[in-house]
Amino acid sequence: MQKRTQRQREIVARLRGGAALSVTGLAAELDVSDETIRRELRALEEQGAIIREHGGARLAASAFEGPLAQRMEQNADAKLRIARAAADFVSDGAILFIDSGTTSCFIARQLVERRGLTVITNSLQVASELGSINDNRLFLAAGQMDYGYLAFSDHDAQRYVAGFTPHLAILSVGAIHLEQGLMDFHPGEAAMSRIAYETSEKVLLGADSSKFGRHGLMRTAALEEVDILVTEAPLTADYAQAFAHAEVVVA
CATH class of the missing domain: 1.10.10.10 (Winged helix-like DNA-binding domain superfamily/Winged helix DNA-binding domain)
Structure with missing residues (x-):
């Protein structure tokens, strides 16, 4: 056995x-x-x-998706490299939305030296990293908590987040597919991503190489909606062409 x-x-x-x-x-x-x-x-x-x-x-x-602590351990080295590179796009005083994906949580950890941030998030992990330090302001979406994600993504949380207009949304993704675009596995998190793409001036997507060519459960956005893509490995020719409109950083 x-x-x-x-x-x-x-x-x-x-x-x-x-x-x-x-x-x-x-x-x-x-x-x-x-x-x-x-x-x-x-x-x-x-x-x-x-x-x-x-x-x-x-x-x-x-x-595909497990509890947050388990997923934080997956591809951790790649996510850390991505996070360090992504942090360069955040200046003191920025207004940010940060989602509850693990790559976004890694990025939040790299922002602890920034001052005067306004952080909108649905993630308890992000809130614990960036709240109550360096004169930051924190706006935490609330509702029914998803204990697997340590986050809020129900309709109440979605309505709350939809009221903000951040300078930059820092997002993660479940899957990136040439034909289907950006995809996720959690309905609430997918809805949060759609809101962020609609309301933010710019979107930074942090995605390690395991996400490319993967097929998710539901579509969140077109590839063209990404302004900045940060990953840890060079893109294949097909994906380089698909993200030619974006600023691509290979950490």
Whole structure:
């Protein structure tokens, strides 16, 4: 049983990139038979972790995102590099909206030396990083808290955030797709992103390379709506062309 549990964890880990993988490919990577992989996929499907497709499987949308503390550990080095580069776009006295994504939380940590910021956020993590220091003003959206995100993104929180017009929105994203654009996995967070794109003078998107080519659950904005893209790896030719309108920083 322990071997089966470990094998299932390895299958899920390989699916976290967002792409569907074939039974044959998984069998080769894990050095087991195709039938063994099919058996494990059936078990994972019953648990709701994956969705089986013809000849393979992909991770269920709900399995892409975990609790905040867990997600903060994923690609942490890349997110830190992105955060340090993104902080250069924030001056003392700026009016910011910062969402509750993990990359945005990393960026908030890099702003603790800035003074006189006005910070609008739906994230308790961001609020704890930037509230009550350096003469900052903090406006925290409230409503029903999502404990997985340590954030507020229900209709009350959305209405509150929609009343502001920040100089810069600092946003994260669940997935970036050439055809579908910017995508997310959480309905409330997706709605928050849409509001930020509509109300902010500029949008800075922090996205590590694992987000590119990934498919999310719902669309939040077109790629053309990003003004500044900060990532940690060079873009492929297709994505470089898609973001040619934006200022692209590779940290």
